[in-house]
Amino acid sequence: MALAALVGGALAGAAPAGAAQQGTVIAPGVVYEEFDLQGAKGPAHAHVLSVDLRNAKVRLGLLYPGAVAARAPVSQLADAAGAVAGVNGDFFNITETQHPGVDATGASVGPAIAAGHVLKAAVPDGQRFGPALPPGTGTEDVVGVGTDRRARMGRLVLRGSVRTPEGTLPLGGLNQYALPVGSVGAFTADWGSASRKRATCGTDTERAAPCSTDTYEVTLRGGRVVAASDTPGGGPIARGTTVLVGREAGAQRLRKLAEGARVSVTHRLVAAGSAVPYRFALGGYPLLSGGRPLPGLDDTTAAVRTAVGLADNGRRVLLFALDGDPRYRTGLTVAEVAGVLRGLGARDGFSLDGGGSSTLVARAPGETAASVRNHPTGGAERPVPNGIGVFVTR
Structure with a gap:
């Protein structure tokens, strides 16, 4: 069934506007699809990768440029790592206008683990970049996949x-x-x-x-x-x-x-509350838990956004990015994104960096490089510190 057909009623006062395009099988267990949505502030266009972790040949991993304090476009990160698809990741230290003479590092806000290796921990809550956090969340919140191959949200201290x-x-x-x-x-x-x-x-x-x-x-x-x-x-x-x-x-x-x-x-x-180590993890903030939107989610500020949805007890992952084309640039509110993820079958949802960072790339069979499937807000990919990559063993 097309993903867009599952979103009906996901947005308060909004539903899919127009039929979804035919889904593209990027690889066995990985499907890319795009569809229109009508948000409270205007039309939006969604790009979604559905990743089935029950397929033993499919895995998710951290994309990063080889250093914490470095950035690169998502397509470049995906190609360098051999990923068939991916999205941008955590919020990051993008500017330092408040501290003359100090350069922005480009490093991400939250914790990061790559292939079981701990790269970094979280900055204090008051030092984060990005929109206000929902009540009860913080910079230690992560989304990732454990050594049991199940995706989950949690905290890394x-x-x-x-x-x-x-x-x-x-x-x-x-x-x-x-x-x-x-x-x-x-x-x-x-x-x-x-x-x-x-x-x-x-x-x-x-x-x-x-x-x-x-x-x-x-x-x-x-x-x-x-x-x-x-x-x-x-x-x-x-x-x-x-x-x-x-x-x-x-x-x-x-x-x-x-x-x-x-x-x-x-x-x-x-990992707070879990004995299963993360194989990979990165930061952001939760917006959907157990099928319920977190209390206090922003329902007024619309923007282009990237998010992750976890379905089927962490066996299916939805990588979601909105389109930054001028026709859709009003985007969705955080509360609306939570609703869309729930409509797609996710029980848990996690917000990643958005705006000019929102990027979804995929490499279809026969292609030699990943291509950007959405339109980045700035007209070109923004270099980012990390992302989520989709990997397939042939």
Whole structure:
């Protein structure tokens, strides 16, 4: 049955406007379809990839450009990874107009796991980019697929420590563009070459607050301090090297470490409420849970959006992106997107970055590269830090 036929009644006061085009089988277990919708603020056009994880040859994974603090277009990310399709992912540090002299890192807001490898943890809630979060949600919320091949929403909490001759410190961040006030964060080769200065700007509740004037950085190699600086630096971090950045109380603790001191750093992301590890995960925020829209979803601001729907107990995933063509640019509200996902059979729904980031790509059989199926709002693909890729074993 066409996906659009399932959306009837999904939008309050709105229903599909026009018949869906014939679905395209991208690969066994992966179907692409597009259809019109009538939202409260105007017409919208949806692009949807239906991914059947019950097919053993189909999997989902994180698309990213090889570093946390880097960006690339979704089509480029998909082609480089060998994905047959994909959508853009998490919200990210896109601009730094509030902090003169500090460059945006391009790093994502929430946690990220790629092929079982932890890339980063979440920034404080007050440091996120993107629309206001629904009540009860935060930057630690993720969507992903576990080692059991089931997709699910959840939370990923950083647990880590820094053991020093002066005592053990809690680890406040991992490859994040913003660290909690008074904390120590770790940066590894996964971060990339972007400056770490941004990590000491803003506060836990105010992204635009000034950068801290009390900072310190130490470089660890082979479990020992090999360098130190009062100012966070930049440039590539070698494999096997960890850079610790402290601000306020965290900086004061790091200053006590002498060159050559032994320091060990441990970190992991803990999935709250689940014993099944994530194989891949990325951030955003939930908007549908157990077939019910989350309370307090915005039902007034319409925009072009990207989202994920989880159906059939996490065995079927819907990758959803709206079209940014001028005819449809009013888009849908978050509440309307939740309704559409529910109409498509999803029990859980998760919002990803939207606006100029919204991109859905797919490579049909016989094609050598993924093509953009929606029209990005800016007229061209926006480079993004990550996305969800669809992979098929032939």
